[in-house]
Amino acid sequence: MVVDALFWLLALTAVASGFAVFRVSSMARATFALAVSFVAVGAVMLLLDLDYLGLITVLMMVMEMSIMAVFMIMYMMNPGGLMPMSMYHNKAGAMTVAVGSFVVLAAGALLVPWPEREGVAPADITLQLGEGIMGSKMLVMLTISPVLFATIVGSLVLAAPRGRYDRFGDDLDQPASDPVPGGLGR
Amino acid sequence: MSLELLLVLASALFCIGIYGALSQQSIVMVMMGLELMLNGVLVAGAAFWAYVSPSRPDGQVLVLVVITAMTVEMAMGFAVVTAIFRARDADLTDQAADLSG
Structure with a gap:
């Protein structure tokens, strides 16, 4: 096949x-x-x-x-990979954990009596997903959207070199001493 | 191709991911291990949808959630790496062991 x-x-x-x-x-x-x-x-x-x-x-x-x-x-x-890279810690322990969990998971996959297939796939599988997330599974989409928005805000806050309060403290009206001048009125 | 074979593939990917996440020193390489673990979950979700209940969208929605989780993990992971690198020039997990008990 x-x-x-x-x-x-x-x-x-x-x-x-x-x-x-x-x-x-x-x-x-x-x-x-x-x-x-x-x-x-x-x-x-x-x-x-x-x-x-x-x-x-x-x-x-x-x-x-x-x-x-x-x-x-x-x-x-x-x-460039011009030198061999070896950046490991506890390699043997990690390998033991990985092989051990593979044995357990694979044994489970092969030995558990999985249920029989129930129903058949619809003609349009993408339509099934679309109707799912806009219907019975809408809560999933409603949760994903704020999570993604929080990710945007959170990663910007974490990655920004400094924010407006790092520069002035609470008093935002002082003259700025930016390394590179710019912005409104500065 | 059967449910069992797909689940064994999923476990293999998941366990390679565990190995990477536990053994790598570089924080970005740890994130690649986590991505590989989620890659295994993708296979398992798709397999359960196709072989257990193809008439319901649950499996497909789970795959969608896992793809989102991968994206969020990447974005937040790199933000944390950037923050910690900026604060103290650390890009190895051993240099960021403050919370280790």
């Missing part, structure tokens, strides 16, 4: 490139390995007929990883 062969190919790609993230010698390469893993997972979703979710996973994660690559290069000491 073509679908089975494709599934195995994509699954092995996803796992192998996922592992490569922590094995390659540069963070920029690690970012692109993670992007490959996400694209493979998005393609697995396409195999499950989840056209919309598979596509937005691929598109979003490729964009996200491109942005991440910029941050990686900003924060790493060795962007």
Whole structure:
């Protein structure tokens, strides 16, 4: 079966490139390995007929990883991967925890008697999702929107070098002594 | 392709993510481990939708929530890295161990 062969190919790609993230010698390469893993997972979703979710996973994660690559290069000491990179702590312990939890999870996946499939997929799967989030699952969307807005505000506050109160304290009317002059009336 | 195989794939991705999140010293690499863990959850959510209840949108909505969680994690993670790097030039988890008990 073509679908089975494709599934195995994509699954092995996803796992192998996922592992490569922590094995390659540069963070920029690690970012692109993670992007490959996400694209493979998005393609697995396409195999499950989840056209919309598979596509937005691929598109979003490729964009996200491109942005991440910029941050990686900003924060790493060795962007080009010219020297082997080894930045681990407690490698043996981490490997033990990871292998142990994989054994438990995989045993659960294989041994639990999962329920039989209930009902059939509708003709338009994307329509099902759209009607879900605008109908019976609207609370999910109502929660996601303020969370995303809070993320915008929170990340700006955290990442800004200084705010207006760092400059003046509570008295915002004093003359400004900005390193670079600018702004209204200054 | 079956539910069991997809769940094994999900567990493999999740556990590689655990390994990365626990073993990496760089804060951004820890975030990549967390992303990989959520990647596994994406596969599991899609698999449960397709093989357990395709007639209801629950699985698809869960996948959507996980994708949102990944975005939020990335944005807040980089904001925290920027803040902590600005405050004390730290980009390794071992330099930010103030709360370690």
